[in-house]
């Protein structure tokens with residue numbers, strides 16, 4: 001009875017947490033749906049030029065106005081969702097998988113293998129991202145693919161470190177020794193015990209990374225190292241239209257807003273998932 | 288004279304730490320465990336008991352010395368041979384809840400060794416239920432998660448798991464230390480009963496000399512990694528030869 005107020009506070013926090021989780025996952029799913037069905041959702045062809053209606057201000061027909069080639073900005077922003085969101089998700093998936101494999105492997109083998117792998121990951125971590133991307137673009141050429149490769153190359157070590165430390169922690173647990181004594185192979189123990197137990201923190205990190213990676217990809221495109229015009233991609237759209245910031249600010253504003261909203265949604269979702277998986281909150285949920 | 292089931296010769300473990308002094312966790316330990324015998328190992332926290340267990344199971348390589356279990360030289364084993372040795376020995380750990388994977392049911396844990404030794408799923412499940420009942424739990428506990436049961440219940444399930452592949456040697460590493468005194472007594476009772484029913488040797492590691500006296504046939508006293516005394520519990524307690532043992536006994540009697 002004495003701790004009733006704290007129980008009530010916990011319950012309230014839990015309820016708002018659940019509401020937040022539902023809200024942000026719905027918004028994220030909505031974003032994904034937009035990018036999947038962008039062709040159906042675009043009111044106009046995002047690539048069709050019509051110089052007679054160039055640089056029109058936002059109106060009922062053209063919600064975000066038109067750019068200097070007369071392309072409908074609203075359609076281009078929606079089409080850009082596909083490029084920006086899918087390439088970001090692909091990038092995050094790549095670095096999550098590679099980082100996890102490297103981290104678990106290093107922690108599992110230990111010794112020199114571990115030391116060498118972690119030094120390599122330090123090396124990549126120490127590289128300034130943009131410089132590395134410039135180097136990759138210089139070697140492989142620009143383009144969205146190479147921007148993804150460049151960002152993946154410098155971003156996996158974070159996941160490797162998390163996976164490694166989590167795996168090492170699992171190896172110290174008595175249940176791990178029990179699993180070994182049960183006679184399972186290494187692969188079996190990793191798949192059945194280690195991965196399920198380390199997935200939580202790794203997935204939360206990937207969720208939180210979606211926003212960051214989206215910004216970085218857009219940033220590289222803005223610099224001309226990612227998606228290239230005329231491809232509809234938010235970063236390159238901002239870069240493309242920034243010269244017109246004085247005369248037609250909506251052209252820069254529309255893709256900027258799209259990036260801002262998407263990054264916000266994914267970051268808030270990541271935060272909420274982290275809170276939701278927090279054992280302290282879960283304990284409250286069971287009480 | 289029968290062959291010992293477990294024979295430990297000059298077993299030593301030195302942890303080399305970067306920039307700090309070496310830790311001699313276990314130093315030159317030598318003792319035998321006869322079939323059907325229950326040998327107690329006592330020693331305060333940090334005296335090297337868990338390190339000793341880890342070397343016996345082969346999970347931790349020994350610095351020097353040998354462990355021989357029922358004809359298998361564990362200290363030389365790797366991979367497949369070690370797995371063979373694990374069919375003959377199992378461990379019950381100190382912290383029952385942490386000794387089960389938090390994401391898997393108690394039943395999964397109990398069935399794991401059976402499944403790894405190609406017992407069918409249905410057969411393994413049946414065995415798990417029988418084992419739980421043998422250890423004083425209802426068979427419904429196969430579906431429970433470790434956080435859903437009490438420490439004592441979890442330890443019973445851990446004992447059931449250890450018994451699943453019918454090991455010849457059961458190692459209890461402070462299996463009762465994390466439990467309340469009443470639960471402790473229940474677990475000891477269960478182990479006594481299991482010993483009577485199953486033909487099994489027990490290495491009973493503990494820091495409570497009273498428990499060891501009650502439960503074990505013979506006793507080994509460890510102090511700072513070394514074995515300082517061996518003998519029958521009543522004799523050791525009546526006439527301790529070693530100064531440390533004397534202090535240990537005086538502190539509780």
Ligand SMILES: Nc1ncnc2c1ncn2[C@@H]1O[C@H](COP(=O)(O)OP(=O)(O)O)[C@@H](O)[C@H]1O
Nearest residue numbers: 302310312330331332333334335336337338339
């Ligand atoms: N992996 C390790 N690295 C370094 N020192 C260790 C390690 N494991 C145990 N030790 C040290 O070895 C000694 C014995 O530890 P342990 O076997 O756990 O004792 P007990 O189980 O009797 O409490 C302690 O001093 C401990 O700090």
Ligand SMILES: [Mg+2]
Nearest residue numbers: 336337338461
């Ligand atoms: Mg210990």
